[in-house]
Amino acid sequence: MLLFAGIIIICMLGNKLSSKIGVPSLLLFLALGMFFGSDGVLKIPFDDFKLSEQICSVCLIFIMFCGGFSTNWKAARPVAFRAGLLSSLGTVMTALITTVCCHFLIGFDLKQSFLIGAVISSTDAASVFSILRSKQLNLRGGLAPLLEVESGSNDPFSYMLTVIALAVMAGDDIAQLGIIAVLQIVLGISCGFAFGFFAAFVLKKAKMSSNGFDIIFMMAIIFASYAAPILLKGNGYLSVYIAGIVIGNSKIGGNKAQLVHFFDGITGLSQIMLFFLLGLLSSPSHFLGIALPAIGIFCILTFISRPLTVFLICSKGYKWADRLFIAWSGLRGASSIVFAIMATVSMGGSNSSASGTFSDDLFSIVLFVCLISVAFQGTLLPQIAKSLKLIDNESSVLKTFNDYQDETPQFNMMRIFVSGSHSWKDKKICDIIFPEGSLVLMIKHGDSTIVPKGDTVIKEGDDVILSVPSYRDTDEIKLKEYLIGPKHLWRDKTIKELDLPSTLLIVMIKRGGEMVVPNGSTKIITGDILVVNDQLRERDAGTMPDAVSDNVKASVKTA
DSSP: OHHHHHHHHHHHHHHHHHHHHTOOHHHHHHHHHHHHSTTSSSOOOOOOHHHHHHHHHHHHHHHHHHHHHTBOHHHHGGGHHHHHHHHTHHHHHHHHHHHHHIIIIIOOOHHHHHHHHHHTOSOOHHHHHHHHHHTTOOBSTTHHHHHHHHHHHSHHHHHHHHHHHHHHHTTOOHHHHHHHHHHHHHHHHHHHHHHHHHHHHHHHHOOOSSTTHHHHHHHHHHHHHHHHHHHTTOOHHHHHHHHHHHHHTSOOOTTHHHHHHHHHHHHHHHHHHHHHHHHHHOOGGGHHHHHHHHHHHHHHIIIIIHHHHHHHHTSSSOOHHHHHHHHHTOOOOHHHHHHHHHHHHHTTOOTTSOSOSHHHHHHHHHHHHHHHIIIIIIHHHHHHHHHTTOBOTTSOGGGGBTTOOOSSOOEEEEEEEOOTTOTTTTEEGGGSOOOTTOEEEEEEETTEEEOOOTTOEEOTTOEEEEEEEOOOOSSOOOEEEEEOOTTOTTTTOBGGGSOOOTTEEEEEEEETTEEEOOOTTOBOOTTOEEEEEEOOOGGGGGGSOTTSOHHHHHHOEEO
């Protein structure tokens, strides 16, 4: 457990380092696994492919779900059709072109070539998400959501092709392969929508007894949406991804932000575990024997299969620069390696033995290709985007995600209630001096809403809604809450009667379910919670009135 905790901490530090040196953090996670592995410095023996397949599959389930959950369908809708073609037809075309090239150019058996093409046909969502987010790489022309949707949705089709390729290796007939393909797609889509709409309905209608129960419920939905189609011979990854899209783009109540942050953390942990475990499982000493065919496969993917597929599917509506960048963004990563592990286990191979058989070499070949892809293509991705003049500096790539929040809000909304003694009562808006930079948005009078003009008169009982600039301060504001008990000496006194130090300011009073903005004549009563701006220094602590008794001090908390 201590080793596991240390690995996570090192990976987090590596993530910070990657942004400075320009290398994708996922590559560092892989390198760290190799460092700990049997061929690394610490030489930890680990060659359990079956266990690795199970752990990596769980990690990939969460990555797939979070990829769908964080996809902003509003931003993705304009490019959804083209992205869908790339992820489905494009994945099949990439696999078939790679199959032909591997057979005729490199010399693999036709069935082996098809398995390689199937395993490595998808682009990697984790790699693309990581680079776009970490580099704040916003692209013009809807390229960012196009890549997000494509990379997040093509893994299920690569998985389907891998299942078919393994069936071909086992000698199954063509009719059975057709049934496998239909079941994979139909059951995957059906289960994804069914579980997605069910979860959205429950989260919207049911009130959980605890804030954490909605997270537990979502975990159950994730596992169910993957396992149910798998048991029916369907595509679990496709189901999980679709369920994520449906839930992430549904109105599911006030805890959605909590779910977003939780699954964002789960995705990060899954990526760390997955890439570290893949590095730990690998044997770099085997790379020398498979380096030439692996480099050949990488060149086929990068310069033949992927560009040809992209240029055919995106022939209309996209400029040459757009198509070149989409082609270059076809990074290979975790999903391909996981599918290679699955194929290795299915064929009874093991990377622990000496290389020499295809089942033994498949994992090392795919891992080597993915390492080159992430290191070469991923590192150059920002530079390629800049050289093709595709960077959009007017927006943020995070807007393509459901968890987007503007990091620099410019304005806040403020409500001012006009009482009978308020200075704005019976005055025209044009006669009132408002704070600089503020704007009167609307006036609510009873059940009616008034769009204000310069000659609009503010009346008693009106709620004036203002837009005001956000406050930013370099000094920390220390807000504390003080509960007024029955024996407190401030009880039943007005604020002007209190002998408060100049460093202590009562900014608000919580009274029942209301917030009271105090003035000098405001009377403090039992049960009030005073929100105080406390700038006292340690040397001034003696100026706090003795009225704050021990039980009241115990109730003080930082606001």
